[in-house]
Amino acid sequence: MIIFGAGGDLTKRKLIPALFYLCQGGLLPETFAILGLDRLEMDDEAFRDGMADAVKEHVGSAWNEATWRKLCHHLHYMQGNIKEEATYMAVCERLSRLDAERGTEGNYLFYLAVPPSLFPDITRHLGAVGLTAESEDDWRRVIIEKPFGNDVESAKALNGMLHETLDEDQIYRIDHYLGKETVQNIMVFRFANGFIEPFWNRQHIDHVQITVAESVGVEHRGEYYEQAGALRDMIPNHLLVLLGFLAMEPPNSFESGAVRDEINKVLDAIHPLTPEQVLTHAVRGQYGEGVMPTGERVPAYRSSPGVSPTSGRETYAALKLTMDNWRWAGVPFYLRTGKRLAAQYTEIVIQYKRAPKIMFKNTDIEQMTPDMLVLRIQPNEGIQMSFGAKIPGPRMRVGTVNMDFCYADYFGNAPATGYETLIYDCMNGDATLFKHADTVEKGWEIVESVMDVWNALPARDFPNYAAGTWGPAAAGDLLKNDGRLWRRIKTP
Ligand SMILES: NC(=O)c1ccc[n+]([C@@H]2O[C@H](COP(=O)([O-])OP(=O)(O)OC[C@H]3O[C@@H](n4cnc5c(N)ncnc54)[C@H](OP(=O)(O)O)[C@@H]3O)[C@@H](O)[C@H]2O)c1
Structure with missing residues (x-):
């Protein structure tokens, strides 16, 4: 799972806490890795420490050191500018390494935890470096957060832009109400x-x-x-x-x-x-x-x-x-x-x-x-x-x-944060609760x-x-x- 915007509010308040709860429920596989990407320079250890603080703050009394140790071992980080092509070459390289180390077999879930104005940059660049291309053996999915446009015209434009690089069944539009x-x-x-x-x-x-x-x-x-x-x-x-x-x-x-x-x-x-x-x-x-x-x-x-x-x-x-x-x-x-x-x-x-x-x-x-x-x-x-x-x-x-x-x-x-089922369903390719x-x-x-x-x-x-x-x-x-x-x- 690759999180764009891994230093942001959504990642800290919802995504990593949700992954913590999934881990606690035994619902994350061993062959799994989370790669956070954001603007700030830091190494895996610093990212893990920051996320530990965020999870502690948001899960309160559900915090459990053993669960965190288990999850933490799957967490990785890389610095990059989402707008730059070079970032995606580096993402490709890092993912190949993680595939080899973690046995993740090329299945990628990209979570776009960034403002919608960055969606076109991310999907186009991912497409250009081949990261959205699926094969019989592996899947590539993208989760996006609302707002999905602000009227009919902008929603159509956003969907059209997404469809340039992704098939509809690769797009998971999240509505946390679901x-x-x-x-x-x-x-x-x-x-x-x-x-x-x-x-x-x-x-x-x-x-x-x-x-x-x-x-x-x-x-x-x-x-x-x-x-x-x-x-x-x-x-x-x-x-x-x-x-x-x-x-x-x-x-x-x-x-x-x-x-x-x-x-x-x-x-x-x-x-x-x-x-x-x-x-x-x-x-x-x-x-x-x-x-x-x-x-x-x-x-x-x-x-x-x-x-x-x-x-x-x-x-x-x-x-x-x-x-x-x-x-x-x-x-x-x-x-x-x-x-x-x-x-x-x-x-x-x-x-x-x-x-x-x-x-x-x-x-x-x-x-x-x-x-x-x-x-x-x-x-x-x-x-x-x-x-x-x-x-x-x-x-x-x-x-x-x-x-x-x-x-x-x-x-x-x-x-629960409300994101557990949605992330879990997306990993399993079930789009029922997505728009x-x-x-x-x-x-x-x-x-x-x-x-x-x-x-x-x-x-x-x-x-x-x-x-x-x-x-x-x-x-x-x-x-x-x-x-x-x-x-x-x-x-x-
Ligand atoms: N927060 C929530 O609870 C919540 C709930 C529902 C939906 N959402 C949606 O989720 C998305 C993310 O929200 P958020 O609140 O997490 O936003 P946020 O706090 O602004 O997080 C976005 C992150 O992306 C980074 N970023 C921005 N531009 C970048 C670039 N060019 N290269 C690398 N990193 C870059 C930001 O870094 P900088 O800070 O340095 O710019 C920040 O760390 C939005 O679409 C929002 O509407 C959020």
Whole structure:
């Protein structure tokens, strides 16, 4: 595994800790080597020492000296400038030596832990020195991190550039949301349990809510966020990925092509909003200063480093999407995401249609609460089913009760970075949890009409929600106008 950008934040916070956990789980082979490349001059020993510090910091109490010694022995480093051709000749040489020493047999996984502006340099140079050419006996794969473009055109350009040197099946576009057990469990929950699928359609489901709420602000990412905004940063990737797993038809198998085809069909079925619909089906917001539920007073987005004091960039986005297919016709999917909200959590709410209340005529029951299934992606990972139960007593009254499954109760809290499964799958050539070029482009197509209208009509009411609240009032109206409500969770 060759990591470009081995001195960077992602390598220290996620990649090496993930390899540490894989090593701890006995999931790394003996015939394996990690070669880090970055700008700084240092030898293998200095690199190992630096990575030991990073792993200690990020795995906390899971640190284990014996595991580290085992992993450390696989770690190597070389200095090089990613933009220079000579670097790749040196990489070739170093890899040949490692192949001989480690018995790695020419299988290479290149991890591009660098800004996307460097992707073309790396893939073209790797191609030029023959490092992307596969044979019957060895494979060559490349993992890239988002952002995968920032609109349809740039995503197509990025994919076109990658395809100049790589086949689509050599490209692994990572979305760390797919590394979460709870996201992978959506498929298991739906397709490994006979009682779920029969109720997973428009006959039984009233609507779906997908919430990715962040209590943090833009922190040091102000400059990036001014370009991106909540819609671009979150919806085409993380929220649409959740929607894809939630709404897809059962694939013929769990082979990656079959699963990814079904996800693409879901995205194909989503109606991109017309400019008129953007005005009624899309809501944007920007946080002003406010007080978080913890009591902390926090500044407005416009006061963040790297942000214009008159910024029109949204830190909150909500959409109502519908799908043109047999299973989901007429079922709205409400998506929302934002920063500096009252809590930090990701969840999916499936709200079922109300039961006919005829049989409770002439009782104290005026209205049945709708049944609800909540898939808690993070934190407090689990699944909750809310339904009506008779309140004990001579009168006929119904209360809402919960059946609650918590991952931690059954499986403990195995420490993880979220990258373990993804790296492991890539090594094994399983692309199910990675994004296909088409998925990326379709994601951008869905949000592009919203971006166009928002760009053409700058928001006049920003900031329109206070930090520490649930977002702009208009987001509540998006559901209220349809006679629905966002599910509220308790704030700390
Ligand atoms: N950090 C995260 O948690 C995270 C999460 C999700 C996605 N990502 C994505 O992962 C990628 C990497 O992010 P990051 O946060 O790790 O970035 P980073 O901290 O800036 O790391 C990039 C590394 O590459 C090195 N580098 C840059 N240009 C180089 C060159 N020409 N030759 C050799 N080395 C060079 C940098 O060295 P210098 O510092 O000397 O420039 C730095 O050590 C980005 O695409 C980002 O969007 C990161």
